[in-house]
Amino acid sequence: xxxxxxxxxxxxxxxxxxxxxxxxxxxxxxxxxxxxxxxxxxxxxxxxxxxxxxxxxxxxxxxxxxxxxxxxxxxxxxxxxxxxxxxxxxxxxxxxxxxxxxxxxxxxxxxxxxxxxxxxxxxxxxxxxxxxxxxxxxxxxxxxxxxxxxxxxxxxxxxxxxxxxxxxxxxxxxxxxxxxxxxxxxxxxxxxxxxxxxxxxxxxxxxxxxxxxxxxxxxxxxxxxxxxxxxxxxxxxxxxxxxxxxxxxxxxxxxxxxxxxxx
Amino acid sequence: xxxxxxxxxxxxxxxxxxxxxxxxxxxxxxxxxxxxxxxxxxxxxxxxxxxxxxxxxxxxxxxxxxxxxxxxxxxxxxxxxxxxxxxxxxxxxxxxxxxxxxxxxxxxxxxxxxxxxxxxxxxxxxxxxxxxxxxxxxxxxxxxxxxxxx
Numbered sequence: 001x002x003x004x005x006x007x008x009x010x011x012x013x014x015x016x017x018x019x020x021x022x023x024x025x026x027x028x029x030x031x032x033x034x035x036x037x038x039x040x041x042x043x044x045x046x047x048x049x050x051x052x053x054x055x056x057x058x059x060x061x062x063x064x065x066x067x068x069x070x071x072x073x074x075x076x077x078x079x080x081x082x083x084x085x086x087x088x089x090x091x092x093x094x095x096x097x098x099x100x101x102x103x104x105x106x107x108x109x110x111x112x113x114x115x116x117x118x119x120x121x122x123x124x125x126x127x128x129x130x131x132x133x134x135x136x137x138x139x140x141x142x143x144x145x146x147x148x149x150x151x152x153x154x155x156x157x158x159x160x161x162x163x164x165x166x167x168x169x170x171x172x173x174x175x176x177x178x179x180x181x182x183x184x185x186x187x188x189x190x191x192x193x194x195x196x197x198x199x200x201x202x203x204x205x206x207x208x209x210x211x212x213x214x215x216x217x218x219x220x221x222x223x224x225x226x227x228x229x230x231x232x233x234x235x236x237x238x239x240x241x242x243x244x245x246x247x248x249x250x251x252x253x254x255x256x257x258x259x260x261x262x263x
Numbered sequence: 264x265x266x267x268x269x270x271x272x273x274x275x276x277x278x279x280x281x282x283x284x285x286x287x288x289x290x291x292x293x294x295x296x297x298x299x300x301x302x303x304x305x306x307x308x309x310x311x312x313x314x315x316x317x318x319x320x321x322x323x324x325x326x327x328x329x330x331x332x333x334x335x336x337x338x339x340x341x342x343x344x345x346x347x348x349x350x351x352x353x354x355x356x357x358x359x360x361x362x363x364x365x366x367x368x369x370x371x372x373x374x375x376x377x378x379x380x381x382x383x384x385x386x387x388x389x390x391x392x393x394x395x396x397x398x399x400x401x402x403x404x405x406x407x408x409x410x411x412x413x
Contacts, residue, residue, distance in 0.1 A: 012373075015380070059370070059374065060373055060374075060377050062377075063377045063380065063381060066381065067384075070384075074384075074388055077388070077391070077392070078391055078395075081391060081392070081395035081396070081398075081399060082395070084395075084399045084402075084403070085395060085398040085399050085402050086402070087402075088399065088401075088402025088403045088404075089402050089403070089404065089405065089406050090402055133377065133378070133381045136378055136381045136382060136385070137381050137382075137384065137385045138385075140381075140382050140385035140386070140389075141385040141388055141389055143282050143285065144385060144386055144389035144390075145388075145389040145392050145393060146281040146282060146285065147278045147279065147281050147282045148278065148389050148390065148392075148393035148394075149392070149393045149396060150277045150278060150280070150281045151274055151275075151277045151278035151393075152393050152394070152396065152397050153277065154273055154274050154277035155274050155277075156397065156400075158270045158273055158274065159270060159274075163401075165400070165404065166397065166400035166401055166404070169396070169400040170393070170396055170397060170400060173392070173393070173396050174281060178281055178284075178285065181285050182285070182288055185285075185288060185289055185292060186292070195294065198289050198292060198294050199294060199296050199299070201285070201289055202286075202289060202294070202296050202299075202300050203296070203299060203300060203303045204382075205282065205286060205300075206300040206301070206303040206304040206307065207303055207304075207307045207378065207382055208307075208382070209304060209307070210303065210304040210305065210306065210307025210308040210311060211307045211308075211310075211311040211379065211382060212311075213308050213311070214307060214308040214309065214310065214311025214312035214313075214314075214315060215311050215312070215315040217308075217312050218311075218312045218313075218315035218316040218319055218343070218347070219315070219319070221316065221319075221340075221343045222316070222319040222322075222323075222340065222343075225323075225336050225339035225340050225343065226326065226336055228339070229333065229335050229336040229339070232335075
């Protein structure tokens with residue numbers, strides 16, 4: 001079997017199964033299809049994770065390696081945030097104070113783990129080099145987190161009522177990711193030099209901007225297709241205006257049902 | 264200008280100002296990667312368009328469901344997706360125009376698809392951190408008294 005076929009079999013088909021399975025599991029109404037989609041998505045996910053072993057010569061398998069490397073800290077961070085949010089002041093389904101401590105620990109270690117991938121020796125390495133997709137993921141995550149946290153802070157301040165404390169918390173979060181990005185641009189990590197990080201920061205910014213324009217264009221085309229179709233439809237059939245007899249009949253029915261003085 | 268429009272302008276600025284500041288800092292540190300950045304922008308644009316058009320084509324089935332299954336919009340969106348794919352392959356086969364470190368148009372197209380998926384994972388994590396952060400901040404505060412008891 002040639003290299004292309006092997007990559008298709010061990011990476012691309014599982015990746016498609018993962019995306020389609022997740023989409024179907026989230027959108028299907030049938031319980032049996034949902035269950036089947038979940039199984040397909042899980043199998044796809046495992047095969048994508050195993051792709052650095054099954055097709056090590058394919059460059060795409062670096063994505064499977066990255067997924068395997070970041071799944072731990074990302075799961076810790078997500079679980080931590082969930083536990084912290086639902087162990088606070090919520091009316092329904094409040095978690096215990098023990099869950100809050102676990103949530104704090106998960107969030108803290110998730111962040112440390114992610115930071116250690118840049119500032120320490122935990123960087124995802126493939127064949128002796130930094131995984132190229134880590135250099136896509138990390139600057140993109142920092143850049144988006146800074147912007148979105150700042151946006152959330154100002155939304156709380158301007159759209160919320162008496163939410164200054166929460167807004168300040170989000171500003172601190174935004175400043176933290178901002179500072180981490182600036183530090184990455186100026187100081188060398190053990191595996192990623194500051195210049196390399198700056199280059200990939202620019203590439204991540206270009207990526208986000210390009211993706212935004214591309215997605216915007218496709219939405220515009222989608223709206224255009226629907227508008228052209230809708231404007232080609234014949235106008236909807238409207239009913240004739242009611243006759244005098246119909247109006248007086250309606251008036252007599254209405255008068256029978258209002259008032260109540262006869263009772 | 265209404266208050267609401269002003270508020271939305273502030274929020275859009277709040278989202279875009281920190282990344283812009285970071286870009287200014289990166290520019291001041293002085294690297295010339297305009298050629299690479301242009302290639303990356305072009306690749307992201309065409310891949311983002313084709314990928315998103317494909318998803319919207321699938322979404323068109325749901326629209327068709329609510330309109331007695333007309334074929335015209337489905338066909339229109341399919342054409343838009345195929346057009347995006349053809350333009351992508353054509354641009355990638357123009358030699359050095361959009362080729363990054365990959366040897367062929369096919370390798371570049373596949374690399375673009377993988378990169379878009381990695382960027383989407385990064386976007387998802389950034390949303391989890393920022394939206395989750397808002398929830399954590401809101402639920403961590405003690406309940407506020409809305410009315411004083413008489």
